[in-house]
Amino acid sequence: MLVFLCRSSWLTIVGVLFAGIISGLSSAALVALINATLSNTLDTRILPWLFGGLAIAVLSSGFLSHYLLNRLSAKTVYDLRVQISRLILVAPYPYLQKLGKSALLAHLTEDITAIANASQLLPVVCINFAVVAGCMVYLSWLSWHLALVLGGVILFGVLSSNLFREWPKSAALKAREEYDVLSSGFRALTEGIRELKVHRQRSDAFMAQSLTASAEAYRRYSFRNALAFLLVNQWAQFLYYVVIGAILYVFPVWQTIDQSVIRGYALVFLFMMSPLTIITNSLGVFSRANVSLQKVRQLGDQLKRQAVEVDAPDNPEIRTTLFELSLQGVTHSFHREKENRNFTLGPIDLDFKPGELVFLVGGNGSGKTTLAMLLIGLYSPERGGIRWNGEIVDERNRDDYLQNFSVIFSDFYLFDELYGCDNDSNHLIISDYLQRLHLHHKVRVDNGRFSSVDLSQGQRKRLALLVAYLEDRPFYVFDEWAADQDPEFKHLFYTELLPSLKARGKTILVISHDDRYFYLADRCIKLEEGQIVAMNKPVPASRQTQPDEDAVQAYS
Numbered sequence: 001m002l003v004f005l006c007r008s009s010w011l012t013i014v015g016v017l018f019a020g021i022i023s024g025l026s027s028a029a030l031v032a033l034i035n036a037t038l039s040n041t042l043d044t045r046i047l048p049w050l051f052g053g054l055a056i057a058v059l060s061s062g063f064l065s066h067y068l069l070n071r072l073s074a075k076t077v078y079d080l081r082v083q084i085s086r087l088i089l090v091a092p093y094p095y096l097q098k099l100g101k102s103a104l105l106a107h108l109t110e111d112i113t114a115i116a117n118a119s120q121l122l123p124v125v126c127i128n129f130a131v132v133a134g135c136m137v138y139l140s141w142l143s144w145h146l147a148l149v150l151g152g153v154i155l156f157g158v159l160s161s162n163l164f165r166e167w168p169k170s171a172a173l174k175a176r177e178e179y180d181v182l183s184s185g186f187r188a189l190t191e192g193i194r195e196l197k198v199h200r201q202r203s204d205a206f207m208a209q210s211l212t213a214s215a216e217a218y219r220r221y222s223f224r225n226a227l228a229f230l231l232v233n234q235w236a237q238f239l240y241y242v243v244i245g246a247i248l249y250v251f252p253v254w255q256t257i258d259q260s261v262i263r264g265y266a267l268v269f270l271f272m273m274s275p276l277t278i279i280t281n282s283l284g285v286f287s288r289a290n291v292s293l294q295k296v297r298q299l300g301d302q303l304k305r306q307a308v309e310v311d312a313p314d315n316p317e318i319r320t321t322l323f324e325l326s327l328q329g330v331t332h333s334f335h336r337e338k339e340n341r342n343f344t345l346g347p348i349d350l351d352f353k354p355g356e357l358v359f360l361v362g363g364n365g366s367g368k369t370t371l372a373m374l375l376i377g378l379y380s381p382e383r384g385g386i387r388w389n390g391e392i393v394d395e396r397n398r399d400d401y402l403q404n405f406s407v408i409f410s411d412f413y414l415f416d417e418l419y420g421c422d423n424d425s426n427h428l429i430i431s432d433y434l435q436r437l438h439l440h441h442k443v444r445v446d447n448g449r450f451s452s453v454d455l456s457q458g459q460r461k462r463l464a465l466l467v468a469y470l471e472d473r474p475f476y477v478f479d480e481w482a483a484d485q486d487p488e489f490k491h492l493f494y495t496e497l498l499p500s501l502k503a504r505g506k507t508i509l510v511i512s513h514d515d516r517y518f519y520l521a522d523r524c525i526k527l528e529e530g531q532i533v534a535m536n537k538p539v540p541a542s543r544q545t546q547p548d549e550d551a552v553q554a555y556s
């Protein structure tokens with residue numbers, strides 16, 4: 001942990017150590033002074049001044065050391081949170097999909113909290129360490145023979161405690177691994193709460209087989225870790241008592257020792273017990289934090305490896321100007337573990353022009369969403385390539401390429417704020433869209449924030465459409481957008497909203513099962529088992545008012 005903080009700012013750590021040493025030495029001097037006062041060995045007139053001066057030195061250096069380390073640890077934890085979040089943002093989407101939301105959340109919550117807890121404890125431990133060191137200096141001054149023996153006992157204590165080291169370490173590691181399982185259980189609980197509530201047997205079985213089982217495993221390993229440190233702590237306490245007993249009853253027999261030295265030793269040692277207990281008690285917290293630090297580091301390294309150098313665009317105009325988009329022989333595959341076979345999409349050859357309205361249709365699992373993900377650049381093709389205005393899309397320009405698309409996924413996420421949108425200049429446009437989307441009675445936009453997103457699924461999708469409109473990108477992708485809309489709004493979407501986007505020169509890819517509106521498309525692409533099996537304009541323009549039954553049948 002200390003090494004981790006040192007990397008953030010070694011200068012602060014030097015300051016902390018300096019203040020800590022002053023605090024430790026002042027504490028030891030204070031104890032020495034109390035001891036000398038009790039033994040009547042000093043001039044009584046200066047004692048109150050000395051006592052006051054030392055107390056102020058202990059307090060102020062302790063405060064400085066705490067202040068510096070607290071500031072550093074808070075900053076380091078903040079940096080870690082922001083850095084990991086940024087790395088997640090730039091990591092390739094398939095990699096994040098593979099890691100899973102629960103694992104990512106566990107890193108951002110459990111690991112960073114464990115590191116933050118240990119960082120907050122570090123100043124306390126450092127000060128107490130300095131106090132122990134200061135006391136040892138004073139004890140050596142009282143009697144170096146006894147200090148040597150005491151040092152030997154402490155060394156023995158540290159080495160013997162180290163024998164226990166592997167046990168709590170592996171328990172902390174297993175507890176952390178179990179937390180990933182627990183975290184995905186929590187996710188299932190919160191996201192599937194309705195499904196669990198309406199089926200008692202399901203919720204009982206879920207609790208028993210999933211949540212309780214992983215919570216129990218987590219409890220077992222965490223307890224094992226805590227128990228190991230409790231034993232270390234007890235062992236250390238036992239050694240303290242052995243030392244005090246030896247000082248009081250064994251050493252005087254073995255060697256002639258001045259009574260004032262014995263008294264001083266007993267007093268200082270009793271004073272040292274509290275800092276020593278604090279140090280041994282905090283070992284468990286540091287052990288957990290080290291495991292978390294290791295986990296976060298691994299994630300950071302993996303994300304960094306995955307992250308790609310993104311070239312800044314020379315000309316920002318190019319970014320959102322689409323002239324031509326073509327997919328040439330692109331493929332993407334998934335391994336279906338349960339069936340032990342692959343799903344392969346493609347090879348796909350497709351061209352898109354500005355102002356085109358394209359429907360992508362096909363049965364469930366035929367690869368429509370996968371094709372859309374490839375098209376917008378969230379998946380990269382395993383074979384073949386995508387050309388954007390003639391330029392091949394690769395890792396250097398993928399991020400820029402993504403900025404051409406406005407997408408509403410079937411499992412979309414609606415932010416309650418219009419991030420990245422100029423709210424002042426869009427004020428009138430927003431009210432107009434709210435009217436057109438029949439949401440003006442339900443939602444207002446105040447300072448770029450929706451007054452509410454607690455709406456029906458269909459209404460939330462309409463708000464997502466408002467966001468997409470405001471993005472004003474050249475290419476729109478709607479993945480089963482109309483599935484949750486009532487027939488009236490569905491009709492409005494297909495017959496008015498889509499044509500008005502098309503009239504503005506936008507290219508639109510609509511993934512849909514609404515066969516009665518296929519006739520509106522310029523082109524209808526049908527997928528089956530990852531292959532394009534039909535690609536046509538379903539109905540001649542003259543018959544657009546009446547859906548063509550033959551065409552509908554061909555594409556349904």
Ligand SMILES: Nc1ncnc2c1ncn2[C@@H]1O[C@H](COP(=O)(O)OP(=O)(O)OP(=O)(O)O)[C@@H](O)[C@H]1O
Nearest residue numbers: 097334335343362363364365366367368369370371
């Ligand atoms: N993340 C994933 N990991 C593994 N397999 C996946 C993943 N996503 C999709 N697949 C597989 O790829 C195939 C195509 O899925 P896709 O979501 O593209 O179908 P779709 O045509 O959009 O289906 P639907 O109409 O049900 O939305 C499916 O058989 C699915 O099992």
